[in-house]
Amino acid sequence: VNVKGTEVMKKILAGSVFVLVAWPLLAGDIHGRVVCGGQTDNANAVVYVTKVPGKTFPPPKEHAAMGQSNRVFEPHVLAVLAGTTVDFSNSDPYLHNVFSPEACADKFNLGTFGKSEKKSHTFRKECFTPLLCIVHPEMEAFIAVLPTPYFAVTKPDGSYAIGDVPDASYSLKVWHPKLKGNEKSVAVHGPTEANFQIAP
Amino acid sequence: VNISARDLRWILRWLAAGLILFEASPAGAVPAFSRKYQTSCQTCHAIFPKLNPFGQAFRLNGYHLPGETSEQIKQKPVSLGADAYARMWPEMLYPSDLPGNVPFALNTKMADIYSSSKDENGHQVVHNDFQFPQEANIFAAGTLGKNFSFFGEFTWAERPDGGSDTEIEHARLDVISPFGPEHLVNFRIGKLAPNLYDGFQEMWLMTDNAVDTLFTYNPIGFRGGTGLSDGGGGISLPDRPRAIEMYGVAAHRLFYTVGVDQPIQSGGPNGTFGSNSKKDFYARVDYKIGGMALDGDTTGVQLPPENWREKSLRIGVLGYTGDGRDVTYDVTDDAGNAFKMQDRRYNRYGVFASCYFGDLNVFGVALHGTDRLQLLEDESLAEINETTRSYDAWFVQADYVIRPPFQVSARYENLRVADPTVPSIRALNANFSLLIRANIKAMLEYHRDLRNSQNYTLATVLRFAL
Numbered sequence: 001v002n003v004k005g006t007e008v009m010k011k012i013l014a015g016s017v018f019v020l021v022a023w024p025l026l027a028g029d030i031h032g033r034v035v036c037g038g039q040t041d042n043a044n045a046v047v048y049v050t051k052v053p054g055k056t057f058p059p060p061k062e063h064a065a066m067g068q069s070n071r072v073f074e075p076h077v078l079a080v081l082a083g084t085t086v087d088f089s090n091s092d093p094y095l096h097n098v099f100s101p102e103a104c105a106d107k108f109n110l111g112t113f114g115k116s117e118k119k120s121h122t123f124r125k126e127c128f129t130p131l132l133c134i135v136h137p138e139m140e141a142f143i144a145v146l147p148t149p150y151f152a153v154t155k156p157d158g159s160y161a162i163g164d165v166p167d168a169s170y171s172l173k174v175w176h177p178k179l180k181g182n183e184k185s186v187a188v189h190g191p192t193e194a195n196f197q198i199a200p
Numbered sequence: 201v202n203i204s205a206r207d208l209r210w211i212l213r214w215l216a217a218g219l220i221l222f223e224a225s226p227a228g229a230v231p232a233f234s235r236k237y238q239t240s241c242q243t244c245h246a247i248f249p250k251l252n253p254f255g256q257a258f259r260l261n262g263y264h265l266p267g268e269t270s271e272q273i274k275q276k277p278v279s280l281g282a283d284a285y286a287r288m289w290p291e292m293l294y295p296s297d298l299p300g301n302v303p304f305a306l307n308t309k310m311a312d313i314y315s316s317s318k319d320e321n322g323h324q325v326v327h328n329d330f331q332f333p334q335e336a337n338i339f340a341a342g343t344l345g346k347n348f349s350f351f352g353e354f355t356w357a358e359r360p361d362g363g364s365d366t367e368i369e370h371a372r373l374d375v376i377s378p379f380g381p382e383h384l385v386n387f388r389i390g391k392l393a394p395n396l397y398d399g400f401q402e403m404w405l406m407t408d409n410a411v412d413t414l415f416t417y418n419p420i421g422f423r424g425g426t427g428l429s430d431g432g433g434g435i436s437l438p439d440r441p442r443a444i445e446m447y448g449v450a451a452h453r454l455f456y457t458v459g460v461d462q463p464i465q466s467g468g469p470n471g472t473f474g475s476n477s478k479k480d481f482y483a484r485v486d487y488k489i490g491g492m493a494l495d496g497d498t499t500g501v502q503l504p505p506e507n508w509r510e511k512s513l514r515i516g517v518l519g520y521t522g523d524g525r526d527v528t529y530d531v532t533d534d535a536g537n538a539f540k541m542q543d544r545r546y547n548r549y550g551v552f553a554s555c556y557f558g559d560l561n562v563f564g565v566a567l568h569g570t571d572r573l574q575l576l577e578d579e580s581l582a583e584i585n586e587t588t589r590s591y592d593a594w595f596v597q598a599d600y601v602i603r604p605p606f607q608v609s610a611r612y613e614n615l616r617v618a619d620p621t622v623p624s625i626r627a628l629n630a631n632f633s634l635l636i637r638a639n640i641k642a643m644l645e646y647h648r649d650l651r652n653s654q655n656y657t658l659a660t661v662l663r664f665a666l
Binding site for chain 2: 038130139140178
């Protein structure tokens with residue numbers, strides 16, 4: 001019995017190792033380029049998978065971060081999974097503020113805070129919201145609060161890559177702070193390319 | 201024309217000076233919009249200040265390029281508020297922006313004016329006058345966010361007595377497409393050249409001389425107007441009134457403007473600008489066939505790469521009406537007896553046409569004016585009679601681009617004045633322009649009174665803008 005039990009354990013262990021090794025091979029990625037018409041570059045478009053059937057995603061424990069430096073929000077566009085807490089930090093030697101005018105972001109207002117201080121807000125609902133600083137009206141950033149963890153923000157050349165996307169068919173959307181969005185269906189099977197062109 | 205050998209020497213000297221300047225270093229700067237878009241004057245001007253069709257669209261779009269996107273603006277504006285603040289109105293100020301650099305430009309004009317005219321005794325008087333400089337203008341122009349633009353011109357001109365005159369020639373704010381379809385509804389307020397004169401007011405002409413017969417006719421006279429005003433008379437058309445105006449472009453090719461203005465001479469009672477409280481009204485409607493549309497749209501149109509060329513016809517009708525009661529002028533009859541006169545109602549009706557055929561642009565205006573003149577006793581201001589007088593003014597001008605640096609223009613003007621005892625005013629204006637550089641222009645311009653061959657001027661003008 002002992003010999004037989006040992007054999008079974010070996011098979012289970014071997015099967016587990018195989019699954020662990022092979023699992024990534026069953027997941028692909030989505031990559032491509034977004035061309036943003038009429039803009040100085042193609043950065044700051046958010047490409048994301050709208051839904052993964054039968055699956056929900058718990059909020060991550062790790063916080064995302066957005067800084068305020070030289071009167072500029074950094075990054076200009078931040079994409080997070082719904083439920084993520086974002087830490088806002090001030091690197092300037094004067095006061096800053098962060099608030100959202102959108103109800104989907106609870107119209108939060110973090111008040112003013114000085115250099116090296118940090119304030120946080122948890123974005124619970126899907127939302128696309130501008131972030132503003134009432135002390136410096138020219139400052140503006142955007143947060144895209146998304147339903148899945150499969151997203152990416154484009155680089156200035158428009159390129160993006162969403163990694164570890166399980167093989168399946170999805171609806172892929174693109175959102176931009178100044179341009180009209182776009183949507184297309186993609187069937188992910190290994191590395192999959194999806195390009196977009198968006199305009200005002 | 202009687203040009204003596206001495207006069208000819210002067211002309212040759214100036215032509216030689218022009219050739220020397222042609223080899224001079226170019227100015228290192230370009231005016232406000234060139235700086236903003238990092239583009240040449242020739243993007244918008246056939247020969248400054250005359251606009252080409254693209255420049256015309258740029259102007260009517262409130263100083264935004266047709267289909268402008270942020271990547272076309274090379275000199276980034278200073279944000280006065282993020283766009284998201286617009287959605288928070290009225291909880292927060294509506295955002296705007298400032299031009300990236302101070303949006304000023306300087307234009308300087310130097311001229312050598314050779315003039316001939318008859319004095320009171322009928323003798324010919326000839327002058328050759330160095331007017332270095334004749335005038336300098338500081339322009340301010342730009343946009344304040346998406347929906348506002350501005351234009352200003354401050355002019356400083358030297359007088360022969362050594363003094364100088366200054367004037368705010370233009371100061372206006374435009375509200376661009378505050379509602380409705382793009383380009384359809386715009387407003388402007390200020391001291392401005394009304395869109396009523398689009399295409400033929402002096403600021404849009406390539407010539408040095410304006411169309412005086414259209415703008416400076418004085419309709420006041422014992423038997424009606426006798427000629428051009430030397431200041432202080434009534435008006436034919438006010439060239440830069442204080443006005444509020446609505447204008448726009450519909451369906452790409454239909455242009456309209458309506459406005460209310462305060463035209464009659466400044467210096468009203470109690471320090472007011474107007475001599476009476478009445479306001480004048482004007483309107484104009486144009487349609488353009490062929491070429492680039494008035495808002496810059498080029499859908500379905502094949503245009504040549506030379507941006508001053510196209511085949512198009514633009515026609516329009518314009519009207520102006522005003523009430524000059526309570527504004528009293530001094531007049532005398534043939535015997536020298538003094539009277540007063542008021543222009544109780546003045547109406548102007550006109551047609552405008554502009555035709556582009558490749559390098560040639562022929563345009564003109566025909567204007568019919570009526571004035572209800574009330575003759576009053578000099579002392580008691582008792583009414584003696586009231587008569588309606590009429591006049592007709594028209595001009596036709598042909599501008600031709602020989603090659604982009606070389607352009608010529610010829611204009612004929614005719615004014616039938618209201619006083620039947622005074623012959624019509626007829627004038628010829630011929631211009632040769634040379635763009636020494638994109639922003640340095642030399643002109644040789646001849647203006648002749650066709651009623652009297654001894655009345656003429658020959659102007660050699662040098663203008664540069666930076």
